[in-house]
Amino acid sequence: MSVFDVAVIGAGAAGMMCAAVAGQRGKRVVLLDHAEKLAEKIRISGGGRCNFTNRVVKAEHFISANPHFCKSALAGFTPQDFIDLVDRHGIAWHEKHKGQLFCDQSSEQIIDLLRNECVDAGVQWMMPCAVSEVKRTDSPHTQEFVLQTDQGIVKCHSLVIATGGLAIPQLGATDFGLKLAREFGLKIIEPRPALVPLTFNGEQWRPLVDLAGLALQAVVSTGSGRHAPAFMEDVLFTHKGLSGPGILQISSYWQPGEPIALDLAPDSDMEALLIEAKAGGRQQLGNLLGNFWPKRLSEQWLGELATSRIADLPDRTLRELAARIKGWSVVPNGTLGYKKAEVMRGGVDTRELDQRTMQAKAVPGLYFIGEVVDVTGWLGGYNFQWAWASGVACGRGLV
Ligand SMILES: Cc1cc2nc3c(=O)[nH]c(=O)nc-3n(C[C@H](O)[C@H](O)[C@H](O)COP(=O)(O)OP(=O)(O)OC[C@H]3O[C@@H](n4cnc5c(N)ncnc54)[C@H](O)[C@@H]3O)c2cc1C
Structure with missing residues (x-):
């Protein structure tokens, strides 16, 4: 003893x-x-x-x-x-x-x-x-x-x-x-689990699977109200969902069933930019977004719209697009669990x-x-x- x-x-x-x-x-x-x-x-x-x-x-x-x-x-x-x-x-x-x-x-x-x-x-x-x-x-x-x-x-x-x-x-x-x-x-x-990658329903995520490996800076937030946390950090697309420092941070606050919101162009006033670009003649939407995003993301995100001339698109379409880029709301179905979490x-x-x-x-x-x-x-x-x-x-x- x-x-x-x-x-x-x-x-x-x-x-x-x-x-x-x-x-x-x-x-x-x-x-x-x-x-x-x-x-x-x-x-x-x-x-x-x-x-x-x-x-x-x-x-x-x-x-x-x-x-x-x-x-x-x-x-x-x-x-x-x-x-x-x-x-x-x-x-x-x-x-x-x-x-x-x-x-x-x-x-x-x-x-x-x-x-x-x-x-x-x-x-x-x-x-x-x-x-x-x-x-x-x-x-x-x-x-x-x-x-x-x-x-x-x-x-x-x-x-x-x-x-x-x-x-x-x-x-x-x-x-x-x-x-x-x-x-x-x-x-x-x-x-x-906290500081952990977030996962999404397979069907919901299928259109984004090809983006796996792509990273960009975003503001990630959850909840609402004055004290709702928000992090400006890199976000990484994966085969199953989202990871990277911004997602790990928000995962610690995320409650099951809640959406998370991502501003995918945090340094720009996207709506003003798109509306102003209308006056700029022949520019295609995909090319404009290519100034902010990796090409793969703008092509995937815009689909057929990528080759549209901005001047031909109604203001409403551009406003909706800007709102979606600045406040992409997605509902994770879970996390990768304790095996991949940094902390509890x-x-x-x-x-x-x-x-x-x-x-x-x-x-x-x-x-x-x-x-x-x-x-x-x-x-x-x-x-x-x-x-x-x-x-x-x-x-x-x-x-
Ligand atoms: C991949 C990864 C990277 C990380 N990177 C960082 C970083 O860079 N910066 C940062 O601030 N934090 C980081 N963390 C978090 C950090 O490691 C932990 O928060 C920190 O180690 C917690 O310290 P602790 O002493 O409470 O527990 P631990 O350091 O985990 O120590 C617990 C100890 O208890 C022992 N133990 C457990 N159960 C029993 C038992 N039943 N009987 C006897 N012994 C037991 C374990 O063997 C272990 O040695 C990281 C975590 C992970 C998983």
Whole structure:
């Protein structure tokens, strides 16, 4: 039997961060993970270069049933704090699109950083190690968790659950954290795939199948009202539907049955352009749209109209066409699911947790951090920043 102050289940982004910080405080910490290989999700992240944070991180970059919950942890450990850590470890990095920060070389460097921080803080490892049961002793004076593992019994004073979300089950994602939360009576916000390609009914999509592989910039939105989210990003046509950063972003907000709307010419006033072009003589509609779109798209979109002279078309036709280009509304029939999702939306209801420490209010000593918690970031380094920040908040705050 092994006895520790803290056991962290899940040696991923949040778990390693938390273990290192708790170890630096002098806690005896053990990290348990069932995987053979350390931190596979970090390894494959950001196309192998790990988009480890974003220059600007605010609560509005996260989706949660309790949108203010993440603020305290995010303020306690900022993107600059992680950049400082990356710099201390001599990892070269660069900024890409919209404040996204990536390693110059490889995401393995971030795994090494976290592993070294844990080793330096005296953290012990049990990996691979499966946990089959978790019990909490019920004495009012002593708080203790007893874990049954395939390497024997582990006892700890504080238990941190950092087992991540359900995305990419082929890399060892499990519902361990969600199940455990339920066992301890905590509420769960229904989980579903997020940052995931959207699919369409086969019949509906058939006319667009030939566009597979084509990408263009669009504004993608869903829902209605003042706070309806909209993203200006690339959209990619696929054999089954739509993907690309713009679609991944909106997928996290999309509700089944709802349409999504795409502005396929976001930088232009299409209606004014078409009406003005009428005065321009012999220009064909296909040629005009070819100034904005790949030829394949304008031909497919316009069909027979592509060879029509704009001057010969009634204003109404041009207005309708412009409205369709600026607000193409389509109803996805689903997503490609957890196998292709980058993250899980939903998770442990944050109203059950203390925002400063991530401790379950009703279960002293039990903590949830990272993606298993109902805080889901946009694409762009936000999910790792949440993993680091929630891990640090817990590592600093746990007793
Ligand atoms: C393809 C892909 C690319 C991504 N790219 C980025 C990116 O560039 N930037 C970004 O911000 N986010 C990215 N993400 C999201 C990011 O990887 C996650 O949000 C982040 O890793 C969550 O951290 P976590 O510590 O909560 O969970 P994880 O990092 O997933 O760690 C969970 C750990 O728990 C272990 N575990 C699970 N179940 C059990 C169990 N039953 N017993 C023991 N151990 C268990 C797992 O083996 C794993 O090691 C990407 C995700 C994917 C899938």
